[in-house]
Amino acid sequence: DAKTTQPPSMDCAEGRAANLPCNHSTISGNEYVYWYRQIHSQGPQYIIHGLKNNETNEMASLIITEDRKSSTLILPHATLRDTAVYYCIVMGGGADGLTFGKGTHLIIQP
Amino acid sequence: GAVVSQHPSWVICKSGTSVKIECRSLDFQATTMFWYRQFPKQSLMLMATSNEGSKATYEQGVEKDKFLINHASLTLSTLTVTSAHPEDSSFYICSVLAGKNIQYFGAGTRLSVL
Numbered sequence: 750d751a752k753t754t755q756p757p758s759m760d761c762a763e764g765r766a767a768n769l770p771c772n773h774s775t776i777s778g779n780e781y782v783y784w785y786r787q788i789h790s791q792g793p794q795y796i797i798h799g800l801k802n803n804e805t806n807e808m809a810s811l812i813i814t815e816d817r818k819s820s821t822l823i824l825p826h827a828t829l830r831d832t833a834v835y836y837c838i839v840m841g842g843g844a845d846g847l848t849f850g851k852g853t854h855l856i857i858q859p
Numbered sequence: 860g861a862v863v864s865q866h867p868s869w870v871i872c873k874s875g876t877s878v879k880i881e882c883r884s885l886d887f888q889a890t891t892m893f894w895y896r897q898f899p900k901q902s903l904m905l906m907a908t909s910n911e912g913s914k915a916t917y918e919q920g921v922e923k924d925k926f927l928i929n930h931a932s933l934t935l936s937t938l939t940v941t942s943a944h945p946e947d948s949s950f951y952i953c954s955v956l957a958g959k960n961i962q963y964f965g966a967g968t969r970l971s972v973l
Binding site for chain 1: 893904
């Protein structure tokens with residue numbers, strides 16, 4: 750699976766959009782971009798995933814660049830409950846376990 | 860998504876005893892489940908892949924005789940930490956593999972070995 754690079758931490762004001770970047774320059778054609786988050790002392794939570802088109806669901810939007818070498822997770826109206834570590838994971842279509850990097854610790858400020 | 864229940868959420872045991880952790884998929888028939896552990900201030904690390912009706916596949920460095928995994932049904936996988944020692948104290952988390960390769964996680968079990 751391709752390696753990902755994320756900033757270690759980010760701050761965002763409550764009510765504003767939180768934009769979390771992820772670089773995955775070695776992604777291959779059949780690999781998807783998945784985003785999970787882990788709120789402190791809880792199990793991770795699936796957020797969204799995509800291959801090459803932008804995706805949106807009730808939690809977030811995922812913007813993938815045309816060359817697929819980077820992506821951005823957007824939380825449109827961040828709340829205090831969105832404070833968590835966000836993981837960007839690239840993987841192919843196999844039923845494999847996830848490789849978690851260090852992620853981005855997003856802190857939502859009141 | 861799939862609802863995953865993990866039990867117990869917290870357990871304290873004496874060194875040398877065994878501890879069993881259950882992971883239940885409440886609304887999804889899970890052929891594949893995963894077990895992870897997380898040490899303080901670190902990321903989750905995959906321990907093993909659990910497939911219903913067959914032996915688990917362990918990651919390099921994880922002792923299969925110490926961390927016994929049983930996946931006897933499509934809704935239940937168990938992890939037994941045998942002869943637990945203080946260095947086994949960690950946060951253990953299971954997940955269920957659902958459609959589109961999405962994993963749904965349990966709430967985790969915090970194990971403290973005295």
